[in-house]
Amino acid sequence: MSDTPTIVLVGHGMVGQRFLEALAERGLTATHRVVVLCEEPRPAYDRVHLTSYFSGTSADELSMTDMEFIEKHGIELYVGDPAETVDRDARKVTARSGLVVDYDVLVLATGSFPFVPPVPGKDAEGCFVYRTIEDLLAIEEYAKTAKTGAVVGGGLLGLEAAGALKGLGVEAHIVEFAPRLMPVQVDDGGGAALLRTIEDMGLSVHTGVGTQEIVTDAAGAVTGMKLSDGSELATDMVIFSAGVRPRDQLARDCGLQVGERGGISVDEQCRTVTDPHVFAIGECALAADGRVYGLVAPGYEQAETAAATIAADEASFTGADLSTKLKLLGVDVASFGDAHGTAEDCLDVVYSDSRAGLYKKLVIARDGTLLGGILVGDAEAYGTLRAFTGSVPPVSPEQLVLPAGAGAPTQLGPSALPDEAIICSCHNVSKGTIRGAVTDHQCTTVPEVKKCTKAGTGCGSCIKVLGQLVTAELEAGGVEVDKGLCGCFSQTREELYEIVLALRITSYQDLLDRHGRENARGGDGCEVCKPAVASIIASLAPTIGAEGYVLDGEQAALQDTNDHFLANLQKNGSYSVVPRIPGGEIAPEKLIVIGEIARDFGLYTKITGGQRIDMFGARVEQLPVIWARLVDAGFESGHAYGKSLRTVKSCVGSTWCRYGVQDSVRMAIDLELRYRGLRSPHKLKSAVSGCARECAEAQSKDFGVIATSNGWNLYVGGNGGATPRHADLLAQDLSDAELIRLIDRFLMFYIRTADRLERTSTWLDRIPGGLDHVRDVVVHDSLGICDELEGLMAAHVSHYRDEWAETINDPEKLARFVSFINAPDTPDPVVGFVPERDQMKPDLPLLSIGLRPTGEDVLEGSAQR
Amino acid sequence: MTLAPETTDLKVQLRLADDEWFTVCDLNRLLPGRGVAALLPDGRQVALFRDRRGQVYAVDNRDPFTGAAVLSRGLTGTHGDRPFVASPLLKQRFDLLSGQCLDDETVRVTAYEVRAA
Ligand code: SRM
Ligand SMILES: Cc1cc2nc3c(=O)[nH]c(=O)nc-3n(C[C@H](O)[C@H](O)[C@H](O)COP(=O)(O)OP(=O)(O)OC[C@H]3O[C@@H](n4cnc5c(N)ncnc54)[C@H](O)[C@@H]3O)c2cc1C
Ligand code: SF4
Ligand code: FES
Numbered sequence: 001m002s003d004t005p006t007i008v009l010v011g012h013g014m015v016g017q018r019f020l021e022a023l024a025e026r027g028l029t030a031t032h033r034v035v036v037l038c039e040e041p042r043p044a045y046d047r048v049h050l051t052s053y054f055s056g057t058s059a060d061e062l063s064m065t066d067m068e069f070i071e072k073h074g075i076e077l078y079v080g081d082p083a084e085t086v087d088r089d090a091r092k093v094t095a096r097s098g099l100v101v102d103y104d105v106l107v108l109a110t111g112s113f114p115f116v117p118p119v120p121g122k123d124a125e126g127c128f129v130y131r132t133i134e135d136l137l138a139i140e141e142y143a144k145t146a147k148t149g150a151v152v153g154g155g156l157l158g159l160e161a162a163g164a165l166k167g168l169g170v171e172a173h174i175v176e177f178a179p180r181l182m183p184v185q186v187d188d189g190g191g192a193a194l195l196r197t198i199e200d201m202g203l204s205v206h207t208g209v210g211t212q213e214i215v216t217d218a219a220g221a222v223t224g225m226k227l228s229d230g231s232e233l234a235t236d237m238v239i240f241s242a243g244v245r246p247r248d249q250l251a252r253d254c255g256l257q258v259g260e261r262g263g264i265s266v267d268e269q270c271r272t273v274t275d276p277h278v279f280a281i282g283e284c285a286l287a288a289d290g291r292v293y294g295l296v297a298p299g300y301e302q303a304e305t306a307a308a309t310i311a312a313d314e315a316s317f318t319g320a321d322l323s324t325k326l327k328l329l330g331v332d333v334a335s336f337g338d339a340h341g342t343a344e345d346c347l348d349v350v351y352s353d354s355r356a357g358l359y360k361k362l363v364i365a366r367d368g369t370l371l372g373g374i375l376v377g378d379a380e381a382y383g384t385l386r387a388f389t390g391s392v393p394p395v396s397p398e399q400l401v402l403p404a405g406a407g408a409p410t411q412l413g414p415s416a417l418p419d420e421a422i423i424c425s426c427h428n429v430s431k432g433t434i435r436g437a438v439t440d441h442q443c444t445t446v447p448e449v450k451k452c453t454k455a456g457t458g459c460g461s462c463i464k465v466l467g468q469l470v471t472a473e474l475e476a477g478g479v480e481v482d483k484g485l486c487g488c489f490s491q492t493r494e495e496l497y498e499i500v501l502a503l504r505i506t507s508y509q510d511l512l513d514r515h516g517r518e519n520a521r522g523g524d525g526c527e528v529c530k531p532a533v534a535s536i537i538a539s540l541a542p543t544i545g546a547e548g549y550v551l552d553g554e555q556a557a558l559q560d561t562n563d564h565f566l567a568n569l570q571k572n573g574s575y576s577v578v579p580r581i582p583g584g585e586i587a588p589e590k591l592i593v594i595g596e597i598a599r600d601f602g603l604y605t606k607i608t609g610g611q612r613i614d615m616f617g618a619r620v621e622q623l624p625v626i627w628a629r630l631v632d633a634g635f636e637s638g639h640a641y642g643k644s645l646r647t648v649k650s651c652v653g654s655t656w657c658r659y660g661v662q663d664s665v666r667m668a669i670d671l672e673l674r675y676r677g678l679r680s681p682h683k684l685k686s687a688v689s690g691c692a693r694e695c696a697e698a699q700s701k702d703f704g705v706i707a708t709s710n711g712w713n714l715y716v717g718g719n720g721g722a723t724p725r726h727a728d729l730l731a732q733d734l735s736d737a738e739l740i741r742l743i744d745r746f747l748m749f750y751i752r753t754a755d756r757l758e759r760t761s762t763w764l765d766r767i768p769g770g771l772d773h774v775r776d777v778v779v780h781d782s783l784g785i786c787d788e789l790e791g792l793m794a795a796h797v798s799h800y801r802d803e804w805a806e807t808i809n810d811p812e813k814l815a816r817f818v819s820f821i822n823a824p825d826t827p828d829p830v831v832g833f834v835p836e837r838d839q840m841k842p843d844l845p846l847l848s849i850g851l852r853p854t855g856e857d858v859l860e861g862s863a864q865r
Numbered sequence: 866m867t868l869a870p871e872t873t874d875l876k877v878q879l880r881l882a883d884d885e886w887f888t889v890c891d892l893n894r895l896l897p898g899r900g901v902a903a904l905l906p907d908g909r910q911v912a913l914f915r916d917r918r919g920q921v922y923a924v925d926n927r928d929p930f931t932g933a934a935v936l937s938r939g940l941t942g943t944h945g946d947r948p949f950v951a952s953p954l955l956k957q958r959f960d961l962l963s964g965q966c967l968d969d970e971t972v973r974v975t976a977y978e979v980r981a982a
Contacts, residue, residue, distance in 0.1 A: 046971060049971070055929075055930075055931075055932055056927065056929045056930075056932050057929060057971075057972065061929075061971060061972060061973060062971070064971075487944075488942075509917065520943070523942075523943035523946075524898060524916050524917055524941055524942050524943040524948060525898075525942050525943065526940075526942030526943065526944070526951075527939070527940040527941075527942055527951035527956065527958070530898075530940055530942070531940070554898075556896060556899060557896055557897060557898030557899045558898070558940075560940065560953070561935075561938040561939065561940070561953035562953075564899070564938065565938070569935065569938070569953055569954065571931060571933060571954065572932075572933050573933035573934055573935045815894075819902065819904075820901075820902050820903055820904040820910070821889065821890045821894055821901040821902065821903050821913070822889050822890050822903045822904060823903075823904045826904060828902070828910075828934055829908070830910075830927070830932070830933060830934040831933075831934075844932065
């Protein structure tokens with residue numbers, strides 16, 4: 001044993017674990033004996049995501065320690081056995097159990113402890129801190145009997161703790177001494193936006209007041225707290241979250257130098273300044289730049305630096321970027337660079353909308369250099385902005401913070417970034433390195449680049465930019481980017497449509513086994529191509545001879561969950577019901593039926609943005625009963641669940657309106673009944689206005705119609721939603737028949753050539769030739785396919801049947817509408833409701849806290865292109 | 866009298882303890898490529914699936930990302946040669962054999978041993 005040198009790690013937290021991985025990567029676990037003293041009763045876990053415990057992540061799932069890794073590398077891990085003394089002369093560590101270990105290298109990664117202000121009563125029963133899983137379990141236990149809880153401190157960790165209380169169903173208060181929340185990360189404006197959003201969630205925030213005393217009852221349990229403004233806040237429990245302090249006692253006791261305000265002093269190699277045999281990393285270390293870092297990313301960098309130094313490689317830690325992007329209580333908060341504008345002579349560009357809880361600030365130097373910024377409520381631009389920090393962005397800063405739609409919004413592509421720009425700050429990966437992964441290391445997908453460079457494997461906030469860079473680089477290199485629909489098909493949606501139509505293929509399995517990628521044949525497909533192919537088959541059903549009903553046979557297995565239950569899934573597992581109300585016209589009797597049904601089933605009822613009525617909160621087993629009554633009263637499915645025609649909105653038109661020149665209501669009803677049930681690549685929306693005043697907003701629709709004194713003008717490619725687009729005029733002064741013929745052709749041409757989930761607006765902007773080409777095809781019949789397009793639509797119209805009427809009349813189809821296959825009458829106990837404003841709303845566990853995968857990173861992997 | 870073909874008698878069973886198999890339903894109630902939810906005696910919920918080869922799988926029904934009991938309503942597929950289900954709410958995919966989330970390595974749902982007997 002004496003000839004193998006020994007590394008002793010004290011503290012097995014997040015940084016400690018990373019250090020072990022860095023040792024293994026450098027082969028040091030093979031040449032050294034590695035001993036780990038871990039104080040907590042469990043090995044390293046993900047402290048950053050602690051609060052996700054309250055949304056269902058178990059303590060085991062938080063673990064970051066793979067026992068196989070520990071065993072494979074022969075690491076001696078002593079759990080629940082903290083180091084008590086260090087004898088630096090003899091180079092020995094003694095643990096609480098009496099275990100004595102000789103070391104050649106000692107690494108301290110003891111983290112920090114929560115600071116509890118010295119207020120009277122701070123140790124009373126019902127007072128907690130929030131740092132470890134053990135803290136969390138104790139809070140959970142105590143909260144069972146508590147109604148109200150207060151968090152002392154409104155910083156990052158305080159908000160996390162408040163989120164935990166909220167998740168436990170306790171009424172939460174936040175008491176913050178500073179005049180705003182998160183004083184370190186955001187400024188007053190950002191604090192105001194955050195405050196509003198957090199109060200809207202039902203949390204009470206008290207800023208600008210200090211905690212003076214914890215009040216207890218005779219038995220010594222917390223009953224409230226006295227605040228510095230003289231008021232008293234009644235509360236059953238208190239969580240202190242007033243900052244953290246480095247755990248440097250062990251170091252102090254053995255004579256290592258610590259900073260004035262704590263932290264073990266180290267040099268740029270993370271070696272203590274006192275003793276070359278001792279290192280300190282993570283939150284317990286006072287780095288060479290005089291700072292103690294309270295975030296994981298700098299700690300990881302220190303872990304790498306210490307491991308490299310031990311391996312006699314060159315590495316240094318000279319300081320880290322404090323940029324962060326967090327999701328706190330579901331709110332995006334990001335700050336980067338010189339967020340508070342401390343540089344001399346700098347200017348602020350601010351966009352703030354406190355109603356929407358939005359606040360965006362950029363700090364700009366006189367010469368236009370972007371120095372830093374703060375984003376609250378919408379941190380979409382964080383990745384790009386952070387990467388531009390330190391340079392002059394190629395467009396004006398206003399354009400970078402204004403919301404889309406205001407003035408000229410600009411989206412800066414990552415191609416404008418210099419090679420040195422840091423794309424992933426968690427792992428310090430530059431744009432140049434990512435490009436290198438594609439050009440020199442032949443990576444062709446985002447997952448490969450992640451593996452190769454580590455970029456994107458930390459907080460995940462850079463993944464979007466990463467994806468854009470990889471695609472841009474591949475295309476620049478002339479590599480053919482795989483345009484296939486997904487991991488199962490190398491064809492585009494358009495190509496699959498042509499195959500299905502030409503070969504009259506009515507079965508997905510058949511299509512997959514004959515035309516899928518080699519390795520996907522015979523398999524079960526994926527969640528991307530199944531609904532896409534189901535939609536193609538449904539659009540063409542009458543023509544290719546497939547069943548018209550979307551839940552027949554194999555088709556049932558392909559539909560997205562909404563189509564499968566013919567209703568829209570809500571966040572708690574219940575469903576919403578939207579009957580069709582063509583043109584928004586409804587007779588009072590029918591309105592009463594909707595009211596009665598909603599009342600009888602206790603459904604939350606709302607007028608939608610599409611001129612109809614949505615009833616929320618139906619349990620899966622209630623859907624058929626609700627629909628039996630709706631069908632009986634003459635209602636049909638509104639297809640709110642399908643990628644198909646939604647609504648044709650209408651204004652009141654010439655029948656009543658003094659300005660109207662055509663009967664817009666009648667036309668809207670005709671159009672809605674003609675195209676109802678038409679499955680398409682994405683949803684289709686329409687509207688008809690009775691005159692040029694445009695009260696129906698037809699120019700924001702996929703196909704919009706505006707009356708003229710000579711007939712109708714047809715607009716196409718409009719879109720509301722996230723990226724609004726005004727529709728383009730396709731043809732003017734059409735008769736009723738001409739209008740319908742043109743819409744028939746337009747829709748069928750779109751269904752044939754669009755990509756999956758591509759609205760008409762994006763399709764029109766994408767296809768070569770754009771609007772002019774579409775006009776050539778559908779107005780001038782330049783491809784000679786208009787007869788075929790019209791024929792396809794005619795087949796659809798004549799074969800339409802109401803899906804819900806068909807469902808409730810077929811016992812076999814009804815069998816799927818049960819909560820449990822083995823207990824069909826037991827309602828799902830997870831679906832619960834609580835009252836709100838005379839109706840009800842879902843009763844939910846705390847949902848989105850911590851860093852959750854967002855849309856982009858969720859979907860990457862084999863199934864995506 | 867005609868005898869029903871043998872396969873219709875097959876039951877889907879879950880292993881709850883070493884030698885305790887809990888019978889859920891007839892195998893033919895499971896549609897290939899689609900899931901159903903089942904209630905366990907202790908109140909837990911399980912999502913059961915059957916693939917096109919007739920193989921059955923079972924994982925916990927609770928979507929760990931949202932808390933809703935909906936995994937049984939997701940779309941299934943094959944990733945490499947492993948079967949998975951994609952949550953119908955936020956679309957994260959879970960390996961049906963191990964319960965491991967394919968989009969977030971720190972998340973896993975319980976996978977149950979299941980048989981058709
Ligand atoms: C109910 C409703 C909101 C309301 O209470 O008013 C609504 C609710 C939903 N909308 Fe919407 N949208 C509703 C009108 C709109 C409108 C306004 C309109 O149609 O006049 C828009 C903007 C117009 C547009 O689409 O161009 C709109 C733009 C979106 C978008 C963004 C589309 C885009 O191209 O950017 C989505 C997301 C998507 O489809 O991918 C969406 C998606 C959704 C979904 C389906 C999200 C989901 O998958 O759970 C919501 C579920 C409805 C449900 O459970 O019943 N909803 N949504 C409205 C239903 C209208 C109806 O009667 O069918
Ligand atoms: C609720 C919460 C949310 C957070 N969110 C974020 C976030 O979103 N982003 C971010 O970057 N950071 C976040 N952080 C901070 C992050 O968790 C820390 O920066 C990180 O854990 C530091 O790692 P560490 O290894 O230095 O310390 P720790 O993870 O605290 O590990 C130190 C370990 O050493 C042990 N120890 C101490 N003394 C001894 C001894 N004498 N012998 C043996 N063992 C000992 C301790 O018990 C502990 O287990 C959050 C923290 C909390 C509590
Ligand atoms: S669009 Fe014209 S016809 Fe229709 S309601 Fe408005 S003003 Fe009247
Ligand atoms: S910035 Fe956090 S993973 Fe890249």
